[in-house]
Amino acid sequence: MSNPTMKSYEYHAWANGRVFARLAELSEETLHQELKDVFPSLYAGLVHIYQVDTVWLAAVQGRSYEEAKELRAKVQEKTTGKSIKELEALFLELAESYRNFLNEGGVPQLVRDFTHPTLGVLEASISELIQHVVNHGTYHRGNITSMLRQLGYTGVPTDYVLYLYEANK
Template identity: 60%
Template sequence: MSNFMLKNYNYHVWANHRVFARLAELPEETVHQELKDVFPSIHAGLVHMYRVDWVWLSGLKGSSFEEIRSQTVKIVEKMAGMTLKELEAAFIELAEDCQNFLSGVEDVQGTIRFPHPILGVLATNINEVIQHIVNHGTYHRGNISSMLRQLGHAGASSDYVFYLYEVNQVK
Protein backbone atom coordinates (compact mmCIF):
# COMPACT_ATOMS: atom_id res chain seq x y z
CA MET A 1 0.00 0.00 0.00
CA SER A 2 1.12 3.54 -0.69
CA ASN A 3 2.06 5.52 2.41
CA PHE A 4 1.36 8.75 0.51
CA MET A 5 -2.12 7.56 -0.46
CA LEU A 6 -2.94 6.63 3.13
CA LYS A 7 -1.52 9.93 4.42
CA ASN A 8 -3.61 11.76 1.84
CA TYR A 9 -6.76 9.93 2.94
CA ASN A 10 -5.93 10.53 6.61
CA TYR A 11 -5.70 14.24 5.78
CA HIS A 12 -9.21 14.02 4.29
CA VAL A 13 -10.51 12.47 7.52
CA TRP A 14 -8.68 15.07 9.64
CA ALA A 15 -10.06 17.95 7.55
CA ASN A 16 -13.62 16.62 7.80
CA HIS A 17 -13.16 16.39 11.57
CA ARG A 18 -12.06 20.04 11.62
CA VAL A 19 -15.25 21.06 9.79
CA PHE A 20 -17.43 19.10 12.21
CA ALA A 21 -15.57 20.58 15.20
CA ARG A 22 -16.21 24.09 13.86
CA LEU A 23 -19.88 23.36 13.18
CA ALA A 24 -20.29 21.93 16.70
CA GLU A 25 -19.33 25.36 18.08
CA LEU A 26 -22.34 26.93 16.35
CA PRO A 27 -26.07 26.60 16.96
CA GLU A 28 -27.44 23.37 15.39
CA GLU A 29 -29.82 25.34 13.17
CA THR A 30 -26.81 26.85 11.37
CA VAL A 31 -26.31 23.63 9.39
CA HIS A 32 -29.94 23.68 8.25
CA GLN A 33 -30.15 27.36 7.38
CA GLU A 34 -31.16 27.82 3.74
CA LEU A 35 -28.73 29.50 1.39
CA LYS A 36 -28.49 30.24 -2.31
CA ASP A 37 -25.17 28.51 -2.85
CA VAL A 38 -23.72 25.29 -4.24
CA PHE A 39 -25.94 23.45 -1.75
CA PRO A 40 -29.22 24.66 -0.22
CA SER A 41 -27.73 24.15 3.27
CA ILE A 42 -24.53 23.05 4.97
CA HIS A 43 -26.34 19.86 5.96
CA ALA A 44 -27.03 19.10 2.29
CA GLY A 45 -23.36 19.72 1.49
CA LEU A 46 -22.26 17.28 4.20
CA VAL A 47 -24.70 14.64 2.95
CA HIS A 48 -23.33 15.08 -0.58
CA MET A 49 -19.74 14.69 0.64
CA TYR A 50 -20.63 11.52 2.56
CA ARG A 51 -22.56 10.08 -0.38
CA VAL A 52 -19.68 10.57 -2.81
CA ASP A 53 -17.14 9.03 -0.40
CA TRP A 54 -19.50 6.08 0.11
CA VAL A 55 -20.06 5.65 -3.65
CA TRP A 56 -16.36 5.43 -4.41
CA LEU A 57 -15.59 3.09 -1.52
CA SER A 58 -18.46 0.84 -2.62
CA GLY A 59 -17.08 0.83 -6.16
CA LEU A 60 -13.60 -0.02 -4.89
CA LYS A 61 -15.11 -2.92 -2.97
CA GLY A 62 -16.70 -4.23 -6.17
CA SER A 63 -20.31 -3.07 -6.02
CA SER A 64 -21.95 -2.53 -9.38
CA PHE A 65 -23.26 0.82 -10.63
CA GLU A 66 -26.85 -0.43 -10.19
CA GLU A 67 -26.24 -1.58 -6.61
CA ILE A 68 -24.61 1.72 -5.72
CA ARG A 69 -27.35 3.81 -7.34
CA SER A 70 -30.12 1.98 -5.46
CA GLN A 71 -28.30 2.33 -2.13
CA THR A 72 -27.48 6.05 -2.51
CA VAL A 73 -31.19 6.92 -2.59
CA LYS A 74 -31.62 5.17 0.77
CA ILE A 75 -28.51 6.86 2.20
CA VAL A 76 -29.70 10.35 1.26
CA GLU A 77 -33.17 9.66 2.70
CA LYS A 78 -31.68 8.31 5.94
CA MET A 79 -29.29 11.22 6.34
CA ALA A 80 -31.89 13.90 5.63
CA GLY A 81 -33.08 13.94 9.23
CA MET A 82 -29.75 13.39 10.94
CA THR A 83 -28.38 15.77 13.52
CA LEU A 84 -24.86 17.12 13.20
CA LYS A 85 -23.61 14.55 15.76
CA GLU A 86 -25.26 11.73 13.82
CA LEU A 87 -23.74 12.95 10.57
CA GLU A 88 -20.32 13.12 12.18
CA ALA A 89 -20.71 9.58 13.51
CA ALA A 90 -21.60 8.39 10.00
CA PHE A 91 -18.50 10.12 8.58
CA ILE A 92 -16.31 8.50 11.25
CA GLU A 93 -17.74 5.04 10.58
CA LEU A 94 -17.26 5.42 6.82
CA ALA A 95 -13.67 6.65 7.30
CA GLU A 96 -12.87 3.63 9.49
CA ASP A 97 -14.40 1.34 6.86
CA CYS A 98 -12.29 2.97 4.14
CA GLN A 99 -9.10 2.86 6.23
CA ASN A 100 -9.69 -0.84 6.96
CA PHE A 101 -10.22 -1.50 3.26
CA LEU A 102 -7.10 0.43 2.27
CA SER A 103 -4.96 -1.34 4.86
CA GLY A 104 -5.74 -4.63 3.13
CA VAL A 105 -4.84 -3.47 -0.38
CA GLU A 106 -1.52 -4.69 -1.74
CA ASP A 107 -1.52 -3.10 -5.21
CA VAL A 108 -2.83 0.48 -5.29
CA GLN A 109 -1.66 0.90 -8.90
CA GLY A 110 -3.53 -2.08 -10.33
CA THR A 111 -6.17 -1.20 -12.90
CA ILE A 112 -9.78 -1.16 -11.76
CA ARG A 113 -12.66 -0.61 -14.14
CA PHE A 114 -15.74 1.38 -13.22
CA PRO A 115 -18.46 0.94 -15.85
CA HIS A 116 -20.99 3.78 -16.07
CA PRO A 117 -24.06 3.62 -18.35
CA ILE A 118 -23.53 7.11 -19.77
CA LEU A 119 -19.85 7.95 -19.27
CA GLY A 120 -18.46 4.58 -20.35
CA VAL A 121 -15.75 2.67 -18.51
CA LEU A 122 -13.23 4.43 -16.31
CA ALA A 123 -9.97 2.49 -16.10
CA THR A 124 -8.07 3.80 -13.08
CA ASN A 125 -6.48 2.60 -9.84
CA ILE A 126 -7.11 2.89 -6.11
CA ASN A 127 -4.48 5.60 -5.72
CA GLU A 128 -6.28 7.85 -8.22
CA VAL A 129 -9.71 7.17 -6.69
CA ILE A 130 -8.42 8.20 -3.25
CA GLN A 131 -6.92 11.34 -4.82
CA HIS A 132 -10.35 12.12 -6.26
CA ILE A 133 -12.06 11.57 -2.89
CA VAL A 134 -9.59 13.93 -1.20
CA ASN A 135 -9.90 16.59 -3.93
CA HIS A 136 -13.69 16.36 -3.89
CA GLY A 137 -13.74 16.76 -0.11
CA THR A 138 -11.37 19.72 -0.23
CA TYR A 139 -13.55 21.46 -2.81
CA HIS A 140 -16.72 21.03 -0.77
CA ARG A 141 -15.10 21.89 2.55
CA GLY A 142 -14.27 25.19 0.83
CA ASN A 143 -17.92 25.55 -0.16
CA ILE A 144 -18.95 24.96 3.45
CA SER A 145 -16.47 27.57 4.71
CA SER A 146 -17.90 30.04 2.20
CA MET A 147 -21.43 29.21 3.31
CA LEU A 148 -20.44 29.77 6.95
CA ARG A 149 -19.03 33.19 6.04
CA GLN A 150 -22.32 34.08 4.35
CA LEU A 151 -24.04 33.21 7.62
CA GLY A 152 -21.65 35.46 9.56
CA HIS A 153 -19.37 32.75 10.95
CA ALA A 154 -15.74 31.87 10.33
CA GLY A 155 -15.04 28.69 8.42
CA ALA A 156 -12.89 25.77 9.52
CA SER A 157 -9.18 25.91 8.80
CA SER A 158 -8.46 22.65 7.02
CA ASP A 159 -5.52 23.35 4.70
CA TYR A 160 -3.19 20.43 4.13
CA VAL A 161 -0.23 22.32 5.56
CA PHE A 162 -2.01 22.61 8.95
CA TYR A 163 -2.50 18.85 8.89
CA LEU A 164 1.22 18.41 8.22
CA TYR A 165 2.13 20.70 11.10
CA GLU A 166 -0.18 18.78 13.41
CA VAL A 167 0.97 15.27 12.46
CA ASN A 168 4.66 16.20 12.27
CA GLN A 169 4.92 18.02 15.58
CA VAL A 170 8.15 17.24 17.37
CA LYS A 171 7.43 16.11 20.87
Protein backbone atom coordinates (compact mmCIF):
# COMPACT_ATOMS: atom_id res chain seq x y z
CA MET A 1 0.00 0.00 0.00
CA SER A 2 1.69 3.18 -1.17
CA ASN A 3 -0.49 5.72 0.67
CA PRO A 4 0.88 6.03 4.23
CA THR A 5 -2.26 7.78 5.48
CA MET A 6 -4.46 4.98 4.17
CA LYS A 7 -2.11 2.38 5.66
CA SER A 8 -2.33 4.09 9.02
CA TYR A 9 -6.12 4.17 8.80
CA GLU A 10 -6.24 0.50 7.75
CA TYR A 11 -4.31 -0.35 10.91
CA HIS A 12 -6.97 1.50 12.92
CA ALA A 13 -9.78 -0.43 11.22
CA TRP A 14 -7.89 -3.73 11.68
CA ALA A 15 -7.30 -3.05 15.39
CA ASN A 16 -10.96 -2.15 15.93
CA GLY A 17 -11.91 -5.41 14.22
CA ARG A 18 -9.67 -7.37 16.60
CA VAL A 19 -11.33 -5.72 19.58
CA PHE A 20 -14.77 -6.55 18.21
CA ALA A 21 -13.76 -10.18 17.65
CA ARG A 22 -12.66 -10.41 21.28
CA LEU A 23 -15.71 -8.66 22.69
CA ALA A 24 -18.07 -10.80 20.60
CA GLU A 25 -16.97 -13.71 22.82
CA LEU A 26 -18.44 -11.99 25.89
CA SER A 27 -22.02 -11.66 27.05
CA GLU A 28 -24.01 -8.47 26.50
CA GLU A 29 -24.17 -8.20 30.28
CA THR A 30 -20.38 -8.15 30.50
CA LEU A 31 -20.15 -5.54 27.74
CA HIS A 32 -22.43 -3.22 29.71
CA GLN A 33 -21.12 -4.07 33.18
CA GLU A 34 -20.42 -0.87 35.07
CA LEU A 35 -16.78 -0.15 35.87
CA LYS A 36 -14.94 2.66 37.57
CA ASP A 37 -12.56 3.41 34.73
CA VAL A 38 -12.09 5.80 31.83
CA PHE A 39 -15.46 4.64 30.51
CA PRO A 40 -18.39 3.28 32.51
CA SER A 41 -18.41 0.07 30.41
CA LEU A 42 -16.63 -1.70 27.57
CA TYR A 43 -19.54 -0.81 25.31
CA ALA A 44 -19.27 2.88 26.23
CA GLY A 45 -15.59 2.80 25.26
CA LEU A 46 -16.45 1.53 21.80
CA VAL A 47 -19.20 4.12 21.40
CA HIS A 48 -16.71 6.85 22.29
CA ILE A 49 -14.26 5.68 19.61
CA TYR A 50 -17.08 5.54 17.07
CA GLN A 51 -18.34 8.97 18.07
CA VAL A 52 -14.93 10.62 17.73
CA ASP A 53 -14.21 8.83 14.44
CA THR A 54 -17.56 10.07 13.10
CA VAL A 55 -16.94 13.65 14.16
CA TRP A 56 -13.44 13.74 12.66
CA LEU A 57 -14.62 12.31 9.36
CA ALA A 58 -17.14 15.13 9.19
CA ALA A 59 -14.43 17.66 10.03
CA VAL A 60 -11.93 16.45 7.43
CA GLN A 61 -14.71 16.42 4.85
CA GLY A 62 -15.14 20.13 5.50
CA ARG A 63 -18.14 20.23 7.80
CA SER A 64 -18.31 22.95 10.43
CA TYR A 65 -17.79 22.48 14.16
CA GLU A 66 -21.53 22.98 14.67
CA GLU A 67 -22.38 20.25 12.16
CA ALA A 68 -19.87 17.88 13.76
CA LYS A 69 -21.31 18.63 17.20
CA GLU A 70 -24.82 17.74 15.95
CA LEU A 71 -23.41 14.48 14.56
CA ARG A 72 -22.03 13.61 17.98
CA ALA A 73 -25.52 13.72 19.50
CA LYS A 74 -26.91 11.65 16.63
CA VAL A 75 -24.23 9.01 17.19
CA GLN A 76 -25.34 8.63 20.78
CA GLU A 77 -28.88 7.97 19.59
CA LYS A 78 -27.70 5.69 16.78
CA THR A 79 -25.65 3.46 19.09
CA THR A 80 -28.07 3.18 22.02
CA GLY A 81 -29.44 -0.30 22.50
CA LYS A 82 -27.38 -1.88 19.72
CA SER A 83 -25.88 -5.33 20.05
CA ILE A 84 -22.13 -5.74 19.68
CA LYS A 85 -22.68 -7.05 16.14
CA GLU A 86 -24.82 -4.05 15.23
CA LEU A 87 -22.22 -1.69 16.67
CA GLU A 88 -19.51 -3.49 14.70
CA ALA A 89 -21.57 -3.01 11.53
CA LEU A 90 -21.66 0.74 12.22
CA PHE A 91 -17.85 0.74 12.60
CA LEU A 92 -17.45 -1.17 9.32
CA GLU A 93 -19.73 1.28 7.51
CA LEU A 94 -17.79 4.24 8.91
CA ALA A 95 -14.47 2.64 7.91
CA GLU A 96 -15.74 2.34 4.36
CA SER A 97 -16.66 6.04 4.38
CA TYR A 98 -13.12 6.88 5.52
CA ARG A 99 -11.65 4.71 2.76
CA ASN A 100 -13.81 6.33 0.10
CA PHE A 101 -12.79 9.78 1.29
CA LEU A 102 -9.08 8.98 1.61
CA ASN A 103 -8.95 7.35 -1.82
CA GLU A 104 -9.92 10.60 -3.51
CA GLY A 105 -6.82 11.91 -5.25
CA GLY A 106 -4.60 14.12 -3.14
CA VAL A 107 -6.89 14.20 -0.10
CA PRO A 108 -4.30 13.23 2.56
CA GLN A 109 -2.10 16.19 1.59
CA LEU A 110 -4.92 18.73 1.71
CA VAL A 111 -4.51 21.36 4.39
CA ARG A 112 -7.59 22.86 5.98
CA ASP A 113 -8.49 25.15 8.83
CA PHE A 114 -10.38 23.49 11.67
CA THR A 115 -12.17 25.97 13.92
CA HIS A 116 -13.00 25.12 17.53
CA PRO A 117 -14.88 27.58 19.76
CA THR A 118 -12.37 27.42 22.63
CA LEU A 119 -9.19 26.08 21.03
CA GLY A 120 -9.18 28.46 18.08
CA VAL A 121 -8.17 27.65 14.52
CA LEU A 122 -5.93 24.73 13.65
CA GLU A 123 -4.31 24.56 10.23
CA ALA A 124 -3.55 20.91 9.58
CA SER A 125 -3.42 18.36 6.81
CA ILE A 126 -5.97 15.60 6.47
CA SER A 127 -3.08 13.19 7.00
CA GLU A 128 -2.26 14.76 10.37
CA LEU A 129 -5.86 14.46 11.53
CA ILE A 130 -6.09 10.84 10.41
CA GLN A 131 -3.01 10.23 12.56
CA HIS A 132 -4.95 11.77 15.44
CA VAL A 133 -7.92 9.44 14.78
CA VAL A 134 -5.56 6.45 14.81
CA ASN A 135 -3.74 7.58 17.97
CA HIS A 136 -7.03 8.28 19.72
CA GLY A 137 -8.33 4.82 18.85
CA THR A 138 -5.09 3.19 19.98
CA TYR A 139 -5.26 4.95 23.33
CA HIS A 140 -8.84 3.90 23.99
CA ARG A 141 -8.35 0.33 22.76
CA GLY A 142 -5.70 0.20 25.49
CA ASN A 143 -8.32 1.39 27.97
CA ILE A 144 -10.64 -1.37 26.78
CA THR A 145 -7.88 -3.95 27.29
CA SER A 146 -7.37 -2.67 30.82
CA MET A 147 -11.10 -2.87 31.47
CA LEU A 148 -11.18 -6.44 30.17
CA ARG A 149 -8.44 -7.38 32.62
CA GLN A 150 -10.37 -5.76 35.48
CA LEU A 151 -13.29 -7.98 34.57
CA GLY A 152 -11.06 -11.07 34.62
CA TYR A 153 -10.69 -11.52 30.86
CA THR A 154 -7.66 -11.42 28.65
CA GLY A 155 -7.19 -8.41 26.43
CA VAL A 156 -6.54 -8.36 22.73
CA PRO A 157 -3.17 -7.45 21.21
CA THR A 158 -3.53 -4.70 18.62
CA ASP A 159 0.07 -3.54 18.26
CA TYR A 160 0.93 -1.96 14.92
CA VAL A 161 3.68 -4.50 14.28
CA LEU A 162 1.10 -7.32 14.51
CA TYR A 163 -0.92 -5.54 11.85
CA LEU A 164 2.19 -5.30 9.67
CA TYR A 165 2.92 -9.01 10.03
CA GLU A 166 -0.66 -9.90 9.22
CA ALA A 167 -0.89 -7.43 6.32
CA ASN A 168 2.31 -8.83 4.76
CA LYS A 169 1.15 -12.45 4.67
